[in-house]
Structure formats: structure tokens, C-alpha cells
Amino acid sequence: MKAAVLVFPGSNREGDVAQAIELVTGRKPQMVWHGDGDFEKTDLIVVPGGFSYGDYLRCGAMAAQSPVMAEVKKRAAQGVPVLAICNGFQIVTEAGLLPGTLMRNAHLKFVCSDVHLKVETSQSLFTNRYQAGQVIRVPVAHAEGNYFADDDTLKRLEDRGQIAFRYCAPDGTVNGTGNPNGSIRNIAGVFNETKTVMGLMPHPENAVEPMFGGCDGKALFEGLVEALT
């Protein structure tokens, strides 16, 4: 699996996700600077976390208009898989690749902790190594992770199985206590209609080695390798 990881001014998790990819593929991904309107064809594009353009105007709003994102939109339309994490999720929603938006956390605080996620489906490139209903533990680190979409959009997402992960309690109960940011219906990650683009606020790339407190994120990358190699 050949992967590209985008780098914007202010990205800060590109190294983490590059390391996670190298761990499961044995090769370094291509790092692509935001000004590059064209880059080598890859099997996967990753939009990493951070604070692109200092979160000016709105998180992800400036990055969504960068030359590299114009190319990502083109490739996503052709079916190239896109994994968007944290600020990456904010960027792809601003770019219109995923529905909804990420608002300021309901409690107004930056949240940095491990959370539990319920895997909603195993039927995707990104989640095929998990079981539907499985609970995994991965970290979050954000101030604007409060997912919001209007009722019609939410109904469409749920009817079509486009919810990837929901925040939950350790026992898998989807309720308020497991929700770190006020996300509507506890949504932590969503797919586009074809399930080739996935965005999520938590950081699976920071849960791939035991010394960092858990490996529950590793299966996401292993699943991608299996599906895309």
C-alpha cells in the first residue's frame, strides 16, 4: 500500500501517522506539502491532525482551499481512499468531502484523553479488521471536535450506514458520559456515501504500540493495508 500524508503549515500529527503507516507497511509514506497541486499517485491519502493555518477563520477552512486539497477532491471523486484525522476531519468537512462540521467542544475546553469508541460497522476499507459493536480505546486531543449536522443529514447518514464510530462508555453504552465534546448522537467518525472517505476526531495513529498505552488503532491501518495492497 502506497500512502501520501499531506502537510499543511501548522500540521503536527503528520509524523505520528507516517510512523503508524510505516509500522504496518514497512515503507515510509510520501509527505506532500500543501502547495503541491500534483503528487505521485497513491493508494491512500491521509489528512493528518494539527492546527493547519493556525485554525484561522474556522478550523480547516483555509487548508480546505489549498492547492493540494483541490487535487485530493479530484482523486476522492475517482475513488481514491482518504483518511482524515482530527484537524484532517475538519479540513475535509470544510472541503465538502464529508457532511456536517466540527464545532467548538460543548464545554469549551481542549480535551486530551483516551476515549472509548463503538465501531459501527466492519463493512469498510477502514474498519474491516474490527467487529461491528466492538469497543476500542484511542486518544483524542482537540478543542473543536463537536460534530454537528442537521436532522436530515443525520437521518441520511444513519440510514445509509455512514457512521463509522461513536463515543461510548467502556462497556459500549452510547451515552452522555462517554461523549468528550458534545458531538451530536455521539458521532466520532463518518464516511462519505461510497465509504471511501472517512473522517474521525480520535487519533488511531497514536494507539499502535503498547508503550503508548494501547494498540487499538493499529487494526485500522492493518485493515487498510489488507484492502489496498
Add this chain to the structure above:
Amino acid sequence: MKARVHVTLKNGVLDPQGKAIGHSLNRLGFPEVGDVRQGKFIELELAETDQAKAKARLDEMCRKLLANTVIENYSIELVG
């Protein structure tokens, strides 16, 4: 000409920052303050003299970048 754009959250979208501001004002001795909604104010200098054209261009700017229409409304005002 100069243009002013106001970006505000749509009705029904929770505004935790506005709420926090309201609470602070209440605590500071302004009990008359009820609901508070927070937004953005953007002032732009335009190289355009035709008002209709300027409005149409500003509308496009708002939809493309200045506002996120999933959660935000915008209003445009031309000045001088």
C-alpha cells in the same frame, strides 16, 4: 468600496461561547442579559465600483470561504 460581512450561527445551532459570555455578564452584575449569540465581523476593501457586482462577488466569497453554511448565516453590507 468597503464591505462589512457579519457571520452568525444559525438558529437552533448551540452556541456554547455565547452561553459562556452570557453567564459571565450575569455574574458581573448584568442580570438583564438573556440569550447571547456570538459571531464574526469581517471588513473588506474591494476594488469594485458597481454595487450589484460587489454584492454578487461577496456572496460567492461568503459561500466559498467566509461562512460555513452548514451552521452559519451571513449578511453583507456595503459602505461608501
